[in-house]
Amino acid sequence: MSTPNIEKTLTSKETFVFKDLVGPYFNPSWHFHPEFQISLIVEGKGTRFVGDHVHSFEEGDLVFTGPNLPHLWRSDDVYFEKDCELTTRGLVIYFDHELLSESLLDREEFYNLNKLVENASRGMEFYGETRTKINALFLQIADEKGFRRIIKLLEILDILASSEDYNLLSSPGYVNVFKGDDAEKMRLVYEYVMTNFKTKISLEEAAKMLNMTTTSFCRYFKPRANKTFTRFVNEIRIGHARKLLLEDNFNISQISYECGFNALSNFNRQFKAITDMSPHEYRKLFLNIKTSIS
Template sequence: MTTPNIEKTLNPNELLLFKDLVSPHFNPNWHFHPELQISFIVKGKGTRFVGDHVETFEEEDLVLTGPNVPHLWRSDEAYFDADSNLSTKGLVIYFNQELLHEGLMKKNEFYHINKLIKNSARGVEFYGETKRTIKPLLLRMGNIKGFQRIILLMEIVNVLANSNQFKLLSSPAYTNVLKGDDTKKMSLVYAYVMSNFKNKIALKEVSDMLNMNTTSFCKYFKPRANKTFTRFVNEIRIGHARKLLLEDNLNISEIGYECGFSTLSNFNKQFKSIANMPPHEYRRLFLKIKTPLS
């Protein structure tokens, strides 16, 4: 029997691990682990996967993920080019849930922290002033050791627990059903889609990668991603389209074709289905925010 492909983070004698990660690109493997994780992106761009949630990320992305929540910060394809001079940097804290014992969570003083830990099962993204408050605290983590790190972690957790500047990522119905070599298979699929979403993706090619027929692959993929493969591909494409719309260099039709849609009508339809507004409205709202009032 194969064992779950779980990433090893803490050893049995640790409660907390801090990493200042600098590399050409972020870990490209879809994975999970029993520890909670706080991730802050200092440098780098790409697509973030948390449970069944897919969204682009950029610098100063701040996310909390709970125990055994599958996740992946996939760098843009440019970071994987052999001649690329791009690099990434992330500040990450892994901590054991034993630090926030169930008995403590029942006390009044831990009400907000208990709510935060429950929300972490879906992944939590923080924004606004919360990010600006957390960043210097994470930077301090690299300069201290031992119990001082535990104290600083509690300060960080307290800020997150009392913030109202957050959004939950995975859907309420999402549960991690990955087992055996699922994470390896899903990583193959994710990597293939990220490399090929601008072109037509043949379901048979993806199925063949996992030695499945197309029917078996569709049945395999949906409960693990909590969505159909077609929906997954469209979410990747729309995520890229959002970035292109904000850059304001291409017209909407050009963006649709650049993201793998063969017709403008289908691009508009899928964009509205995923972003809850048509692409021209998305661009208009962003430009309104971007342009200061005179």
């Protein structure tokens, strides 16, 4: 089985499309396409992959990605269960890169927009007041037609370009090296890790799925993920740990084992390596933020 790693989201007669995507879970395929994409998660939770970036997502997640930047919003396991009654909903805008031509972006008036386009090559996560404004415009754009839709899109881009409420996602050195059936191979690896990260992850098993030796698999995986397989697995585990720390239902030792770590000391070490803070500091910081907001 082979799945194309490049998707085309627009026809030759379209400048952009708006989609209201509702389903039992988000598209589980690792993919990229030549269009810009603005995604707003209205309903659903899971793990977000953008280039070499891995992080959890939930309702309100707002991300802008540039052309040919691989991405995936992978719903939590519960959404794939047979009798699950949960649903997901995402509002997505795809628009052609020709809408923001180089000759246009070179003009002085478009300095901020040009910077936005440059940053989109790494993926951008927006938060705060920016997210609130964009949420309202997304709901409005669905009711517009013709050129008025273009105006709404430009208004959205203007807000994003003027915002300081964002984080860049992929690392500065990330380069999309996907070709051929890479997307399908990486999907199999991602699916294996997402399904088994709470227990033992086997490098040998992952390599076997791709009919590779462990040495060949490690050489294959690292340039495509921009990290080692071990680092990738730890990021998935720590991403899940972040969710559990914010829910405050488990103590840190329980969370460590729930996320697939056999030793609390290793969990603490890996958590700090990835987040620059200990699990205790992370929980305390975000619980304080939650308290101040409420």
